[in-house]
Amino acid sequence: MSVELVEPALERALNKAVADVERTLDHLLPKPVDLEARVIEAMRYAIFAGGKRLRPFLVLQTARLFGVGEESALRVAAALEAIHTYSLVHDDLPCMDDDDLRRGQPTVHRKFDEATAVLAGDALLTFAFEVIAHEETHADPRVRCDLVAAIARASGAHGMVGGQMIDLDAEERAVGLDLNGITRLQQLKTGALIAFGCEAGGILGKAAEPARLSLKAYAHDVGLAFQIADDLIDVEGDAALAGKAVGKDAAAGKATFVSILGIDRARQQARMLADQAKAHLDHFDDRADLLRLLADYVVERKS
């Protein structure tokens, strides 16, 4: 993880979250045994390839606001990371973005093969639901059902998968997108899982409606700021720092926030969204400080 421009307190918390979430995933994921070992090796390869674990971090931090037990929060965080990882594995496939590298390592279909990558993604998605439904995630089964329903909505046809569909249509079938279209694309493709990360704490902690709405608003603004920052990294970024190819969107002639707004307005917009996100946290005490720092980090990061 490259963590320039990150506050030391946030850096420590992000690093601790990475370690905690990876330990939890290692414990929860199936072991590569029996005749079907290969697909489990691929699941583990995909999920332990690194990453900032930002979505799990949101679960852990929002859970903390409501005094949720760490074990509960970590299980939901692990499930969310499994879904994010499955989406990357499928997104990297030759029929989708056709990427050979992710975080400097061969993508799953390059390291294994395409069929194994399809299956490993399928199994990671399925695994997430198995983890959430388990009684160790929360003593109250109603809370577990609410989590299953919310993460399914965020991931499905009117969530992340829908966002990927819009993205593909725009690229492959030249379906033109205006600013509203790009916004919907991104709210589904990356925003929905980020929003679930922020929603999860409130579900686990049975938070009151006003607190949930504040976090929803925070998630909305952080999610969009995150995507605009991603688009800026693609235009201005350094491939070595970003750990992935840059300049891809422009090469593909893709409409992005930056291509529509221009670099300066996009940067202003991201900055404004980060400030707005922090304002939504006003009625939380200093337990929300890391979420405040995260809003700044999301727009200032270089990778």
Place this chain on the structure above:
Amino acid sequence: MSVELVEPALERALNKAVADVERTLDHLLPKPVDLEARVIEAMRYAIFAGGKRLRPFLVLQTARLFGVGEESALRVAAALEAIHTYSLVHDDLPCMDDDDLRRGQPTVHRKFDEATAVLAGDALLTFAFEVIAHEETHADPRVRCDLVAAIARASGAHGMVGGQMIDLDAEERAVGLDLNGITRLQQLKTGALIAFGCEAGGILGKAAEPARLSLKAYAHDVGLAFQIADDLIDVEGDAALAGKAVGKDAAAGKATFVSILGIDRARQQARMLADQAKAHLDHFDDRADLLRLLADYVVERKS
């Protein structure tokens, strides 16, 4: 649906289940609206392509044994069919079985494109969990969590996906399978979802342990009998009747129950399993009659 050799009572019940499950799916599936409409069109294309709906039928019939409400059973039946359908969509992909036709119609990646097929499968899997977790599936959230956990186990790395992995390893990497290997392959690839279909009624109806174990044993035998019959259809079947290419296993040099046991012993084995399956239903009254007829149908069908 081609239903020769099927008892009139079973035929009526199967046809009613098809209609009821399809109506439920049409009601529950998202509508093809908004920018992401294409993936929803593909989900609907895949799921309304026909099919015997045997797995949903098992849910409906086992639920009936315990007086479960029809709405509950139909929702779980629809979710199970969504998972079965997603597995077919991904299995048909060029990197997997590379099939152009299913039930005489273009497969999803031929009708749409590969990326849309990957996404439609992903969305169908996700949809299944959203449906089960919803409170309309059962008033008791513990029951809903048990269903989510059970269907996830049946579908995941040590379930259906694991079975597909073993199948691919055997085909692509010439991992040799003996009778035990073939049995594990089939118990995971097709047996696990069939077993869930039989388990679902007991979970919904909070059935006592002995009844659940009887149904589990029934599912085990019916599942294997179903697969042996499939292998026999592939060797002896008529492509027009079967609605799919036959002779594929032999052409691929695949080890199957028939290649290992021979046609006669395979047929005897299927017959024996069907009888054994029926014997497991002995402590149920005549409400289990359709499940008894189904055991015979599974081994006598031509498609």
